[in-house]
Amino acid sequence: MNKFIDLHMHSMYSDDGEFTPTQLVEKCHAAKITIMAIADHNSVKAIDEAKKAAKEYGIHYIHATEIDCTYNGINLHVLGYGIDHKNPIFNELEENILKQELACSEEKLKLTNQLGFALDKSQLDALSANGVYTGEMFAEALLNDSRYQDHPLLKPYRENGERSDNPYVNFYWDYYAQGKPCYTEVVFPSLKETIKIINENGGVAVLAHPGNNLKGQFEVFDEMIKAGIQGVEAFSNYHDEDTVNYFLKKGREHHLLITCGSDYHGKTKPAIELGETRCIIDEHEIEAQLREYQLL
Structure with missing residues (x-):
């Protein structure tokens, strides 16, 4: 079966992304991807550069962003496809979240060191371009710190460990995600507000990797459809066969836009390749x- 679509990847404009928009386009071309979208976290900065590069390679490029939001206390990621990225509201959203994340980064450092480490701020600054420290950055700093070569907490993330497939992002999910020991709260817009922003700017609102964010409570997805979600990323690198089939069935049952995305980041998620959805x-x-949703 031909694989030529990847609608979820991240550039350097995401705190945990590695490559420039142009480099991502070049990688998509090499991977024979002909329909792509860069969906940076709460940012639209990659769009103009990527669109220009994609045109040179004959790749269909779809405007996108991935917005953090909440629904009844659950943190979610919603993809906005086909948006008018020139609206200042997207930059305002990014600046608001950046301000909060900078404050949270200091708190994350304190909480991380309470786990039995002594990381220095300079170790994180060497990995961050803007002063925001992500869970993945803490993982990278710790796993490359010779002082903690044999630290028991890090063993699962080292070679052959049970969490070593994507060690940085797995460390994030285990320690910095909602409800985990180093979680710090950022006030994100609600799901309703996020759908409104996307729709008012000509976009389609699609729930990203629902198997991750709705783990153990898939039934909540029905409520989100009633709230206005228009699509679902049924095909994601994170989904097992049962999860794929569940959201594919839901998507078809409710006539939603069904999408596929690798969530490629580069070094942050080394086990994920472009087009692997x-x-x-x-x-x-x-x-x-x-095409039906006028995104091509």
């Missing part, structure tokens, strides 16, 4: 839906 249907079906 676990899609089990002919991607021409997804292409047809994208």
Whole structure:
């Protein structure tokens, strides 16, 4: 089955991304991806550069962003496709979240060191371009600190450990995600507000990797559909077969836009390759839906 669509990847404009927008386009071209979208966290800065580069390679480029939001206390990621990225509201959103994340970074450092470490701020500054410290950065700093070579807490993330497939992001999920020991709260817009922003700017609101954010409570997705979610990323690198089938069935049942995305970041998620979306249907079906939603 041909794999030529990847609608979820991150550039350096995401705190945990590695490559420039142009480099991502070049990588997509090498991977024979012909329909792509860079969906940076709460940012639209990659769009103009990526769109220009994609045109040179004959790649269909779809405007996108990935907005952090909340629904009844659950942190979510919602993808906005086909947005008018020139609206200042997207920059305002990014600046507001950046301000909060800078404050949270200091708190994350304190909480991390309470786990039995003595990381210095300079170790994180060497990894961060803007002063924001992500859970993945803490993982990278700790795993490369010779003082903690044999630290028991880090063993699962080292080679052959049970969490070593994507050690940095797994460390994030285990210690910095909602409800974990080093979690710090950022006030994100609500799901309703996020859908409104996306729709008012000509976009389609799609729930990203629901298997991650709705783990153990998939039934909540039905409520989100009623709240206005228009699509679902049924095909994600994070989803096992049962999860894929659950959200594919839901998407078809409710006539939602069904998308596929690798969530490629580069070094942060080394086990994920571009185009690796676990899609089990002919991607021409997804292409047809994208045209139906006027995203191509």
